[in-house]
Amino acid sequence: xxxxxxxxxxxxxxxxxxLRELIESGSYDAELFKAADEMRRETYGDAVYLRGLIEFTxxxxxxxxxxxxxxxxxxxxxxxxTEDEIMECCDEGYELGYRTFVLQGGEDPYFTxxxxxxxxxxxxxxxxxxxxxxxxxxxxxxxxxxYKEAGADRYLLRHETANxxxxxxxxxxxxxxxxxxxxxxxxxxLGYQVGSGFMVGSPxxxxxxLIEDLRFLQELRPDMIGIGPYITHKDTxxxxxxxxxxxxxxxxxAILRLMFxxxxxxxxxxxxxxxxxxxxxxxxxxxxxxxxxLSPVRVRKKYAIYDNKICTxxxxxxxxxxxxxxxxxxxxxxxTDRGDVKRVRSQx
Ligand code: 5AD
Ligand code: SF4
Ligand code: FES
Numbered sequence: 001x002x003x004x005x006x007x008x009x010x011x012x013x014x015x016x017x018x019l020r021e022l023i024e025s026g027s028y029d030a031e032l033f034k035a036a037d038e039m040r041r042e043t044y045g046d047a048v049y050l051r052g053l054i055e056f057t058x059x060x061x062x063x064x065x066x067x068x069x070x071x072x073x074x075x076x077x078x079x080x081x082t083e084d085e086i087m088e089c090c091d092e093g094y095e096l097g098y099r100t101f102v103l104q105g106g107e108d109p110y111f112t113x114x115x116x117x118x119x120x121x122x123x124x125x126x127x128x129x130x131x132x133x134x135x136x137x138x139x140x141x142x143x144x145x146x147y148k149e150a151g152a153d154r155y156l157l158r159h160e161t162a163n164x165x166x167x168x169x170x171x172x173x174x175x176x177x178x179x180x181x182x183x184x185x186x187x188x189x190l191g192y193q194v195g196s197g198f199m200v201g202s203p204x205x206x207x208x209x210l211i212e213d214l215r216f217l218q219e220l221r222p223d224m225i226g227i228g229p230y231i232t233h234k235d236t237x238x239x240x241x242x243x244x245x246x247x248x249x250x251x252x253x254a255i256l257r258l259m260f261x262x263x264x265x266x267x268x269x270x271x272x273x274x275x276x277x278x279x280x281x282x283x284x285x286x287x288x289x290x291x292x293x294l295s296p297v298r299v300r301k302k303y304a305i306y307d308n309k310i311c312t313x314x315x316x317x318x319x320x321x322x323x324x325x326x327x328x329x330x331x332x333x334x335x336t337d338r339g340d341v342k343r344v345r346s347q348x
Contacts, residue, residue, distance in 0.1 A: 005031045008258045009039065013218075019211050022255060029251060036254035036286035043261045044288050046332045049339030050323070051100040051133065052093035052294040055303040056081040060106025062137070063172045066202060068233035068304045069106045075235045077302040080110060081295075083119055089294045090123055096320045097336035100131040102156065102291060107137040117150035124151035131338045138179060141186040148190050155187045156195035158226060161202065162216035163209045170202060184220055193341060195224030195264070200252050201244020202230040210252065214259060223341040224289070225256055225263050228270030231306035246275045250285040257286025262342050264289050273310050280330040289339070290327065292319035
């Protein structure tokens with residue numbers, strides 16, 4: 001095996017120079033993906049964990065420059081699911097075997113802390129054997145504490161980019177890398193299982209930025225790391241920017257698997273959007289989570305963070321069956337239990 005890949009496999013770390021070489025050269029990919037797959041089989045076997053995703057509001061007060069749901073996008077169709085509709089998604093998901101529900105939305109002030117806590121409590125009362133994951137952006141420490149109290153188990157909030165200047169080029173001036181970090185550390189301290197992550201190939205991103213992302217993740221040590229290619233949305237300021245590549249996305253996924261053997265690594269919808277085989281390839285490069293869409297089919301097209309998002313048509317009513325076939329065809333096994341992370345925080 002190549003020395004670089006071998007070192008990363010053994011030590012779960014490399015110098016910046018070595019990482020740069022690995023990230024910029026495609027010549028290690030075959031070995032890298034093979035080593036990443038071996039590592040995931042050592043830690044998690046052939047299991048791929050399913051998380052039922054409920055996109056419950058497409059309203060957002062923010063203006064991230066890359067995202068189709070940004071407040072300034074007047075072409076975006078907005079919707080909110082009612083509490084009963086959210087419960088119906090959970091009912092359907094439970095029937096399908098899901099034991100994790102991910103409530104994801106834009107930063108929508110309509111969903112006050114009281115409303116969020118009410119929804120979390122209702123799901124946990126009806127389905128105490130399920131994990132509830134929130135993904136609703138930046139809120140105060142007090143709010144996060146209240147959701148935890150109400151029963152939320154996990155929280156997903158990507159750091160997007162670890163570099164302050166790069167962060168400032170992707171976001172309006174009222175958002176900052178430091179506030180995002182504050183949120184992530186608060187969530188961790190409050191006892192959530194935390195997911196973070198970044199986009200691959202976002203505008204202005206350099207190799208150095210990607211290395212900084214890896215270093216930040218080494219510091220934060222999240223339980224889950226979600227990455228996917230940046231994909232252009234036609235109604236954003238970045239409409240003329242090109243998207244991230246499949247190759248680099250898979251390479252970063254494999255590096256993450258070797259750096260963080262126990263991390264939960266989703267093979268994302270964005271990966272499946274830029275290549276019909278993207279999610280299968282993501283699993284083979286170290287991914288071990290997929291998030292089938294449980295949102296009502298009538299709203300799916302409206303949750304358009306980027307162009308051409310998959311799983312939004314009529315045929316996608318049951319992502320479960322589709323994904324299960326894909327997981328099996330890639331050589332893995334779909335698992336529906338809660339799939340908590342398999343490590344204690346002191347482990348790498
Ligand atoms: N392309 C890819 N990913 C995107 N996200 C937002 N906009 C885009 C885009 N245009 C990602 C961000 C966010 C997550 C919910 O979706 O990383 O955290
Ligand atoms: Fe809103 Fe999230 Fe999109 Fe930013 S990435 S505009 S916070 S939905
Ligand atoms: Fe959603 Fe295939 S996974 S349609």
